[in-house]
Amino acid sequence: MKILYGVVVAVLVLVAAAVAYAVSPRALETVERPDSEGLDQETVARGEELAMIGNCADCHTAEGGEPYAGGRAIPTPLGTLYGTNITPDEETGIGAWSAEAFQRAMYRGLDREGNHLYPAFPYHHFTKAAEEDIEAIYTYLMSLEPVRNEAPAHELTFPFNIRPLLAGWKLLYLENERFAGLPDTDEQVNRGAYLVQGLAHCGGCHTPRNALQAEIEDEFLQGEVTENWYAPAxxxxxxxxxxWDKEQLNTYLTGQWTERHGVAVGPMAPVAHNLSRVPGEDVAAISAYMATLIESDTGAEAEAEEITAAVGEEPAGDNPGAVIYASACAGCHEGEPARFAAGLQLAYSTSLRIPDPRNLIHIIEQGVQPPEGRPGPYMPGFEGALTQEQMVALTSYLRERFTDLDPWEDLEGAATEIMGSGAAHTAEASHTEE
Structure with missing residues (x-):
């Protein structure tokens, strides 16, 4: 009875705290939109770079829409959220927001009117960012051309559509603390940790989540399904x-080809494209920090030769997946085609080694295209050319031939979900590897 009483009291205290927190936020006064010509241009430029590191435009831009004007659909297990308009339009954007209101949104997840923001907007990462960086992003956004665009209302299932409940989520999971630095490490790695854990919010896609969609701290960057893609560990x-090493990470993160890891594709491609336009020292710092997180004893030259030893073997004629591979894939992945059609040797492919087949299915369906107006590796998409049965046969064969791993569980289900729902046809997805 004492234990039960203690649990009841604890629950009541938590509920009371959540209610108090839910009703406490206040609206902040509107301000006149700053004159873009009077803004400090160095701060604007730095804010633009930080916004690219944060990949802000990707979530706040609808397909075919104006940059930062909102409207992009963001599917989650709890329903669909829509990216908001963060251009300086006074009515539909943040033109009437003060710097204080913007900082409050970034640190506490509250809009100017005091409404709780859903943590798909990763303020639980932005809390680590320094105030001067938040101010720089605000200054950059205020320099943009205002765009009048009302984002659609969120479409969430009950009870997740009740915003005040987010107060309880914040009590459990939001720590409004700045990045304090890593002990016993150098300045470059510390800078990378600051960006990865904060503005770049890599854990938003790559860290597993619990039932309340909070990131599991003990499984930081250990891989998660996000928007029907699998963001690998x-x-x-x-x-x-x-x-991986620092040099390969740096090459990959800037959208360039790596012989043993391929190139950023699908929803990781815009992230890499953004990082290719920011100061090289920031990407180098991210790469240096990421390299410290990877535990691997693979990569020796002898092992690399062993890994690729299977490439080029004649496929078994009675295997339908082998027949499809020989006719549609081997020419680029094993032969010597034109420079930008040279496919990754599939023994190196991470998409074949992750515990989920959906990335491979997406890539086969969509292909690989370089950023618009830029050279880069190209692979045609096979959407409509393969039946679901053929897709299962091909992906199963590739997994068996080019890895020593067990077959994927529920490969047929993944193929049905992607090819049947049309989910592979959208570019608005989360992060993936090569």
Whole structure:
């Protein structure tokens, strides 16, 4: 009875605290939109770079819409959220927000009117960012052309559509603390940790979540399904055939080709494209920090030769997946085609080694295209060319031939979900590896 009484009291206290927290936020006064010509241009430029590191435009821009004007659909297990308009439009954007209101949103997850924001807007990461960086992003956004665009209302299931409940979520999971630095490490790694844990919010896609959609701290960057893609583990034992180092990470993160890890594709492509436009020292810092998180004893030259030994073997003629591979894939992945059509040797492919087949299915369906107006690796998409049965046969064969891992569980279900729902046809998805 004492234990039960203690639990009841604890629950009541938590509920009371949540209610008090829910009703406490206040609206902040509107302000006149700053004159963009009077803004400090160095601060604007730095804010733009920080916004690119944070990949802000990707979530706040609808397909075919104006940058930062909102409207992008963000599917979650709890329903669909829509990116808000963060251009300086006074009525539909943040033009009437003060710097204080913007900082409060970034640190406490509250809009100017005091409404709780859903943590798909990763303020639980932004709390680590320094105030001067938040101010720089605000200054940059205020320099943009205002765009009048009302984002659609969120479409969430009950009870997750009740915003005040987010107060309880914050009590459990939000720590409004700045990045304090890592002990016993150098300045570059510390800078990378600051960006990865904060503005870049890599854990938003790569860290597993619990039932309340909070990131599980003990499984930081250990891989998660997000928006029907699988964001692979990028810390600990990563599912790569050969190890990463700082140089390879830096190359990959700036959208360039790496012989043993491929190129950023799908929803990771815009992230890499943004990082290719920020100061090189910031990407180098991210790469240096990421390299410290990876635990791997793979990557020796002898092992690399062993990994690729299977490439080029004649496929079994009675295997339908082998027949499809020989006719549609081997020419680029084993032959010597034109420069930008040279496919990754599949023994190196992380998409074949992760515990979920959906990335491979997405890539086969959509192909690989370089950023618009830029050269880069190209692979045609096979959407409509393969039946679901053929897709299952091909992906199953690739997993068996180019890895020593067990077959995927429920491969047929993944193929049905992606090819049947049309989910592979959207570019608005989360992070993936090569």
């Amino acid at each position: 990028i810390a600990g034992e990563v599912p790569a055939a050969t190890s």
